[in-house]
Amino acid sequence: MIEQSAPPQYWLMERSPSPGLWTWARLMLSTLFPKLLVESFSKPRVDRRRLNPDTSWMDGARGIAALIVLNFHYTEAFSGVAWWGFGAKKGLTSFVSLPFIRLVIEGQASVCLFYTIAGFVNSIAFFHLASQSGPEGALRRLSKSAFRRWFRLYLPTYAVLVSHSAFAYLHGYRLQIPLLVNYNPWIFKNLNPTSLQHLPLLKQLAQLLKDIIGVSSAWKDTDLYVCRGIGQLWTIPMEYHASVVLYFLLTLSAFCRPMARLCILMTFAIICMFYEKVTVMSYVLGAAIAQYSLISTNEYPLVKEKQSLANTHARLSHPPKRFEVLKRPVRLLAYAVALYLMSTPYKNVEAPAPGYVWIGKHLTPYGRTQRALWPKEYGAALLVFLLVTSKRSILFPLFHSRIAQYLGRIMFALYLTHYLVLYSVGIPLPYYIWRSLGHKTMLNWSLGFWSGYAVSLVLAVLLADFWTRVVESRCLKVADWVERICFESKSDCTSID
Numbered sequence: 418m419i420e421q422s423a424p425p426q427y428w429l430m431e432r433s434p435s436p437g438l439w440t441w442a443r444l445m446l447s448t449l450f451p452k453l454l455v456e457s458f459s460k461p462r463v464d465r466r467r468l469n470p471d472t473s474w475m476d477g478a479r480g481i482a483a484l485i486v487l488n489f490h491y492t493e494a495f496s497g498v499a500w501w502g503f504g505a506k507k508g509l510t511s512f513v514s515l516p517f518i519r520l521v522i523e524g525q526a527s528v529c530l531f532y533t534i535a536g537f538v539n540s541i542a543f544f545h546l547a548s549q550s551g552p553e554g555a556l557r558r559l560s561k562s563a564f565r566r567w568f569r570l571y572l573p574t575y576a577v578l579v580s581h582s583a584f585a586y587l588h589g590y591r592l593q594i595p596l597l598v599n600y601n602p603w604i605f606k607n608l609n610p611t612s613l614q615h616l617p618l619l620k621q622l623a624q625l626l627k628d629i630i631g632v633s634s635a636w637k638d639t640d641l642y643v644c645r646g647i648g649q650l651w652t653i654p655m656e657y658h659a660s661v662v663l664y665f666l667l668t669l670s671a672f673c674r675p676m677a678r679l680c681i682l683m684t685f686a687i688i689c690m691f692y693e694k695v696t697v698m699s700y701v702l703g704a705a706i707a708q709y710s711l712i713s714t715n716e717y718p719l720v721k722e723k724q725s726l727a728n729t730h731a732r733l734s735h736p737p738k739r740f741e742v743l744k745r746p747v748r749l750l751a752y753a754v755a756l757y758l759m760s761t762p763y764k765n766v767e768a769p770a771p772g773y774v775w776i777g778k779h780l781t782p783y784g785r786t787q788r789a790l791w792p793k794e795y796g797a798a799l800l801v802f803l804l805v806t807s808k809r810s811i812l813f814p815l816f817h818s819r820i821a822q823y824l825g826r827i828m829f830a831l832y833l834t835h836y837l838v839l840y841s842v843g844i845p846l847p848y849y850i851w852r853s854l855g856h857k858t859m860l861n862w863s864l865g866f867w868s869g870y871a872v873s874l875v876l877a878v879l880l881a882d883f884w885t886r887v888v889e890s891r892c893l894k895v896a897d898w899v900e901r902i903c904f905e906s907k908s909d910c911t912s913i914d
Contacts, residue, residue: 472541474804475534477816480824482527483831486649489524490836491873494844495866498522502762502770516760516772525790526759528652529797532696535656536663536703537801539566543667544675544711552671559671561900563664567657568896573889574632574653577833581647582625586616589841635661647836652696659700666701679708695790702798710805751803752811758796763789830889831881835873838880843873 493499496511499522503514513519520526539562546555584590616624628650635654666685670678682705689698758776765773776792804810815821824831847865854861 472538474813474816475538476825476828477818477821478804478812478825479531479534479828480821480826480831481816482530483828484824485521485527486524486832487835487839487874487877488522489527490648491839491843491870492522494839495847499524500762500764501768502765502773505762505764505768505770514762514770517756519760519762520756523760523793525763526761526793526797529695529699529759529790529794530800531652532656532659532699532794533703533706533797533801536659536700537707537805538703539660539663539700540667540704541707541711544708547671548675548711556668556671559664559667561904563661564900564903565896566660566664568892568899570653570657570660571633572892572895573829573833573884574650575629576888576892577647577650577837578625578628578632580834581837582621582628584837584841586618586621647833649832649836655696659694659696662697663700663704667704675708675712679705679712682708690791695794699794699798702794703801706798706802706805709802713806748803748807751799755796755799755803758792759800761789761792761796765789765792827878827881827885830884831877834880834884835877838873838877842876843869846872 489499492513497506498509498511498514498519501509501514502519503509503511503516513522543555543559543562546558632650632653635658637654666682670681673681682701686698686701686705689695689701761773761776762770765776769776804812807813847869850865850868851861854864856862856865
């Protein structure tokens, strides 16, 4: 008879020790540690221009643009220089308000650059597939990109709104409210107090629901919803609206020839000017630049006009020798015009600054919504066009630097979450310093201002690094999971934005 083994005596087994306080502390520190930052600066440097010559510099450009948005929101809490141009009002003679220099705090110009680059990267892969494998494969990719776009934009946005509401409910902004009332009533007047003050639970949930519904309304023509306390979220519904319109145009022109598609995109961009759709125009211009870049590099083996496109590009790229000398000065002048237009002050329509009077009068549609963004968008589109058609731009070393590429990795998280840092720690800190040292002398004012900025920058980057790894990555996994359920098979046709 086979001898049966005795049952295990579970009560005699030694229990594994439960994780102690030090284990939990190590886990917490490991989660909060900026792994993306260390990874970006510890790995050997790779020339990304060889890996992806079309979009590698765009990551750095968007990262720097997100940092400029942070600079704008921090600066506007202490000075009107972020809104007004040099000499627009009496006493506005700050060095930072001069053209070109004010780009370091020009948040609206950065938003226009976001839009144009987003239009480029949302369409370049579609054009590549249309040229290599035909419209059928391109439409399949476009379907998946359009499907993922909502998850890509809105899941992190909803997470930020929930975090903001929970932070306000837990008195996270209690340092901010009295300082705004006592020291800067202008900001408090333009800020809904209920978004920062502690509210009862039901009222806090009602405010959260109102914010979620507000940022989800992507089809309103006027009265854009501004979430008080996280002001930059007004761009999210506009981005989604412009993305859907762009996907419609790409679907409409999927079977068109490249030159015909380019004409359709440019015509629609001009129509957007008359209907005051600056965001849609930005996306469409980005797509038109992407289409032109492929035409100029002759990446259309499936179309009959390949030779004619090549001949046209040869005539444009290699002008007669008598004009070759003028090519570089003309491009430098175009760069200056693009950056000058992007430097247009936001309040230029109400009080034109010297040097921008003509721009505010003639280059701005006479509507009531987003008038100040139009000159900035003209400049952003011209800048992207110059960079796309350039092989050795003076801005490429900046955009390919390690810092810019790292900021590009955390770009969306930095754009979404920096308000949480500014209104909880960054903006109150200078006021506390000035209350102790005074703020009438330039030394004390500068000490408080730059101390608050340094703390805000460090905390915002750390929070964005954490948010990218912990929250945004999981939002993308949710999008992948839903995509696997809704689509028959998962191919390599995924969005690149």
